[in-house]
Amino acid sequence: QVQLVESGGGLVKPGGSLRLSCAASGFSFTDYYMTWIRQAPGKGLEWLSFISSSGATIYYADSVKGRFTISRDNAKNSLFLEMNSLRAEDTAVYYCARKPPTDAFDIWGQGTMVTVSS
Amino acid sequence: IVLTQSPGTLPLSPGDRATLSCRASQSVSSSYLAWYQQKPGQAPRLLIYGASSRATGIPDRFSGSGSGTDFTLTISRLEPEDFAVYYCQQYGSSPLTFGGGTKVENK
Numbered sequence: 078q079v080q081l082v083e084s085g086g087g088l089v090k091p092g093g094s095l096r097l098s099c100a101a102s103g104f105s106f107t108d109y110y111m112t113w114i115r116q117a118p119g120k121g122l123e124w125l126s127f128i129s130s131s132g133a134t135i136y137y138a139d140s141v142k143g144r145f146t147i148s149r150d151n152a153k154n155s156l157f158l159e160m161n162s163l164r165a166e167d168t169a170v171y172y173c174a175r176k177p178p179t180d181a182f183d184i185w186g187q188g189t190m191v192t193v194s195s
Numbered sequence: 196i197v198l199t200q201s202p203g204t205l206p207l208s209p210g211d212r213a214t215l216s217c218r219a220s221q222s223v224s225s226s227y228l229a230w231y232q233q234k235p236g237q238a239p240r241l242l243i244y245g246a247s248s249r250a251t252g253i254p255d256r257f258s259g260s261g262s263g264t265d266f267t268l269t270i271s272r273l274e275p276e277d278f279a280v281y282y283c284q285q286y287g288s289s290p291l292t293f294g295g296g297t298k299v300e301n302k
Contacts, residue, residue, distance in 0.1 A: 122233075124290065172239075180244055181250075185239055186238065
């Protein structure tokens with residue numbers, strides 16, 4: 078079945094780095110844009126970044142531009158989020174989601190928790 | 196584009212009609228407006244895309260309408276499983292943005 082599974086979350090100190098992964102299965106990965114969204118504890122949803130099917134087009138939210146890097150490996154059906162210079166306010170559940178090129182986020186992973194604390 | 200959802204909380208009973216509002220600070224291009232449902236401890240689920248198209252498997256008691264800057268999600272008759280938080284999102288221009296959410300709670 079169509080599935081997205083995130084991994085790589087955990088506890089990291091302020092200023093540290095973490096790399097999240099999202100493994101896709103059950104669909105043609107190269108047909109879709111992919112995106113990352115996060116949700117701080119008790120808060121709403123915040124879009125972070127998306128990457129086009131080929132990886133040629135990438136957008137970031139201002140809150141993570143210059144600190145986070147999105148990438149994908151189409152041969153391995155995988156999406157990544159490299160997070161650097163982490164701050165306490167980056168503490169959140171991080172979701173990956175599938176995005177048809179001209180449509181909304183139709184499939185979401187279960188999320189991975191990132192906690193930034195000393 | 197800033198999306199403002201109202202009300203913040205909507206206390207209703209099963210069988211009631213729910214009307215949720217999402218107002219954009221500027222026109223949402225090509226009606227690229229979506230609605231998501233999120234239950235505690237779960238990932239969001241796409242309900243509506245393109246302002247009024249139901250996603251796969253979504254019951255027809257959920258409907259979306261609107262264009263430009265004013266959008267509405269209507270749940271015709273609330274079922275017990277519909278009590279959740281609902282978010283609108285615009286995906287027509289970067290940065291993509293979500294509204295703050297409306298919690299539909301069981302009165």
